[in-house]
Amino acid sequence: MLVGLVSAKGSPGVTTSALALASQWPRAALVVEADPFGGDVRAGLGRGEWPSDAGIMEAVVDMRSMDLDVAVAWRLHRPTEYSPSVLAGLGCVGQASTLPWSRIGSALARLPGADVVADCGRFAVADGVTPLLRVCDVVVVVTGSSLRAVRAAARIAPRLQEERDVRPGDPRVPVLVVGADAPYPASEVAVACRLPLLGELPDDPRAAAVWSDGDQPRRGFGRSPLQREARRLAEALAASGDDRRGVA
Ligand SMILES: Nc1ncnc2c1ncn2[C@@H]1O[C@H](COP(=O)(O)OP(=O)(O)OP(=O)(O)O)[C@@H](O)[C@H]1O
Ligand SMILES: [Mg+2]
Known part of the structure; x- marks a missing residue:
């Protein structure tokens, strides 16, 4: 499953939510950083100590000589025991448009043994990453609850639905x-978008x-x-992937 x-x-x-969701995924899951403005985990979660060869660019180069699932497994990095494994993102603005996102996305969507949460x-x-969004099982629009944030999210919603070829209200593009409640409740945000x-x-x-x-996580982080x-x-989310495959 690719989310x-x-x-x-x-x-x-977005980055925080992707990592938090993957850390709590009910089965094996990893995070792929596909932010076209460049990745954040090397400097953020990794505090600048990320192995230089553990990233998506290296996995894409590997794809010339091996399948992407092998390359991804090879290039993943898990910085701490409470973190999911992560394929770190790009280091240069502009690189995103040079990557074969459609091929990458198709391979990630059927990665054996793990679901993928992609920070897009x-x-x-x-x-450049729009082709990746087209092959995701679900594309989640992450937003705050201020009027400014909701207006911006409402603007992109129809474009995303168009890219995904789904109607408004389709659960494959949720918010x-x-x-929430700062000031608008989540239910009102969803209606507005x-x-x-x-x-x-x-x-x-x-x-x-x-x-x-x-x-450093404080005591009780797991119950935060x-x-x-x-x-x-x-x-x-994981169950919705099962439903689509007819498992549930
Ligand atoms: N649920 C949350 N509660 C409080 N603070 C949060 C929450 N989620 C994210 N933040 C904070 O908001 C800031 C931005 O978070 P993050 O980098 O995940 O956003 P982003 O949408 O990925 O941003 P960018 O577009 O720059 O990549 C960080 O300081 C983060 O700690
Ligand atoms: Mg981010």
Whole structure:
């Protein structure tokens, strides 16, 4: 299963949510950084100590001589025991448009033994990673709950639905609200965006900084509001993949 996460504007927490969700996934899952503006995990979660050859660019070069699933396994890095394994993103702006995202996405969608949560960064109609979004099982629009954030998310929703060839309301393009009720409740955000509501992740700066900045987790991190809610959402998302395959 391949789940893509995108934002419209600002930094609502795509990278943080991708890592939190994958860390709580009910089966094996990894994170692929496909942000066209460049990856963040090397400097964030990895605190600048990421192996230089553990990234998506290296995996794509490997693809010339091996299948992508082998290359991905080879190039993954798991920085800490509480973290999911991650294929780190690009180091240069502009590189994204040079990568064969359609081929990469098709391989990730049927990776044996693991689901993939892809951090696709900010959605821009003409950017290079759109072919990856087309082959995702689900593309989640991540947004905050301010009027500004909701307006921006509502603007990209129809374009995403068009790219995915789905109608408004299709569960394959849902919205995830980070920090609801500030001021709009998640249900109102979903209606305004004309997207089905996947759920919400709470405003939990301490737990979020573990994922976004590599902060040391404090006691009880596993039971933090962010991790608990990520667990619920990860289970729902993983089950929706099963449903589509007729498992459930
Ligand atoms: N659920 C949350 N609660 C509180 N703070 C959060 C939450 N999610 C993310 N943040 C914080 O918001 C900031 C931005 O997060 P993050 O880097 O994940 O956003 P992003 O959407 O990936 O941004 P960018 O578009 O720059 O890649 C970070 O400081 C992070 O700790
Ligand atoms: Mg990010």
